[in-house]
Amino acid sequence: DVKVTQSSRYLVKRTGEKVFLECVQDMDHENMFWYRQDPGLGLRLIYFSYDVKMKEKGDIPEGYSVSREKKERFSLILESASTNQTSMYLCASRTGYAGNTIYFGEGSWLTVV
């Protein structure tokens, strides 16, 4: 089975801390995505990567950066966590080919206090 694994299911961090959220997929997918999900706002795209070392901003990139040094791994970085970044973060991946299925991880619940 295809798997998208997010390293941490639940995290609690302090304001100002640097936070890393890791995502690994095992299907050699070209595209990987990071979303955040908040009540009433649905899923909002933060960043996506269409290849190693390639990235593109989504709708809400402010306060976040990403890293994709290897094809299977896509990291979301909060340089200085703030309380308004408390949210559920979802990673997804897919191949770059037409009509492919998109696979999601189980989500990481981040609380910034």
Next chain:
Amino acid sequence: DAKTTQPTSMDCAEGRAANLPCNHSTISGNEYVYWYRQIHSQGPQYIIHGLKNNETNEMASLIITEDRKSSTLILPHATLRDTAVYYCIVSYSGNTGKLIFGQGTTLQVKP
């Protein structure tokens, strides 16, 4: 990237068909329509996707209008476990296509 519009919420009686509409009037010729659902606290679950023909699998059917500006997801015999938020997504088929989610439809299946 095309965006989608869905009703905020819908109810359906258990055992009846649930028909969830999605408007994607700005879809372009090479964009696919995907449907996902999400049960609270879990990652979205794939349901079905299509380009222009109607599609059916063990979970659902997808009806895409001829002009491709809208689609309907059909759950033929809804159960209480189908209560979830359903997302319709339009995605460019190429390598650099973003995935843009709408607000989704909260489907409540009632006994």
